Amino acid sequence: MxxxxxxxxxxxxxxxxxxxxxxxxxxxxxxxxSNDPYEINYEYVNIKDMAAANVSEKSTDNEGLLDGLFDGFAGDVTLTEVEMTPPSSVELPVKKDSAALVTDRQIWYLPTEVGRVTQSPNYWHVALDITSYRGTAEVIHPVANGVVSGIYTDSAGALIVTVLHNINGQKYTSQYVHLSRYADGLYVGKPVTINDALGQMGTTGNSTGVHLHLAVLDCALFDPNDNNCRDLGGWYRYDKIRFQQGYIGLGTMMNVPGEWYSR
Ligand SMILES: [Zn+2]
Missing domain, CATH: 1.20.5 (Single alpha-helices involved in coiled-coils or other helix-helix interfaces)
Structure with missing residues (x-):
């Protein structure tokens, strides 16, 4: 018993x-x-709210453009209109005394003319935080040619732009967070080159100072056909998976210097 x-x-x-x-x-x-800080030191992003955030188009006359963009993923219109290599006629300034930067950047470019990396990717923050002494005057450019795939604010009020890139058949999304303003004439579906402006550096949303939060991930954010990151919830799950596999965003594609004075 x-x-x-x-x-x-x-x-x-x-x-x-x-x-x-x-x-x-x-x-x-x-x-x-829920409510735990997603960002360390610099920002606070509520993942749940980010996922629930409305993706709102800021320009006029583009109702349904987002749908149209993703319909085009089957292989036509919007994406194929975009030149996926930098225009050869454009002379790109190169940081002095740094020959390595010249060869590194055939497709991928730094997002600002002036920059200093203040936070590198980690598990909780698969992104680069970049500051500039120019503050909100610093113009944000796409890191590669592509198509604007999202213009939205998160629940904390961060102004955010995402750009879809198609590099040799592989889709990438770059995400630019905390902008002080959007560039004029920006709309979802707009083809953009590395020389175009997306907006200006800022500190909108949960941020403690003017900087750019730049994430680059090898998936097509907001594309309903993308199993990895069709929405922001998926995006933040996928970036952790990829980080654990050794993926560090833009740094995976090119050598990102700790500081630069030209792109
Ligand atoms: Zn950040």
Whole structure:
């Protein structure tokens, strides 16, 4: 009899442990979906709110353009109109004493003329934080030619632009966060080159100072056909998966210097 009782106690203990573990599991999920700081030091982004944030188009006369853009993913219109290599006629300034930067950047470019990396990618922040002594005067450019795929604000009020890139058949999205303003004439579906402006550096949203939060991920954000990041929730799950696989955003494609004075 005593043995049976012991077994029951043992079973109860196991059951308790299982309940505790599952409870912890639920808490872990809550951390990802609620109020914990997503950004370290610089920003606070509520993932749940980001995922729920409305993707709003800021320009006029582009109702349904987002849908049209993604319809085009099957292989036509918007994407194929975009030249995916930098125009050869454009002379790009190069940082002095840094020959490496010349060869590195055939497709990918730095997002600003002047920049200093203040935070590198980590598991919780798969992005570069970049400041400039020019502050909000610093113009933000696409890191590669592409198509504007999102113009939206998050729940904290950060002005955000995303650009879709198609590099040799591989789709990438670059995301530019905390802008002080959008560039004039920006609209979802607009083809942009590395020489175009997306907006200006700022500190909108949960941010402690003027800087650019730049994320580059190898998926097509807002594309319903993209299993990895069809929405912002997917985007933030996928960036962690990719980071654990060694992917560090723009730094994966080119050598990003710690500081620069030209693109
Ligand atoms: Zn950041």
């Amino acid at each position: 005593r043995k049976v009782k012991t077994f029951k106690q043992y079973f109860a203990l196991l059951l308790s442990l299982a309940l505790i573990i599952s409870a912890i599991g639920i808490n872990v999920m809550d951390v990802f979906a």
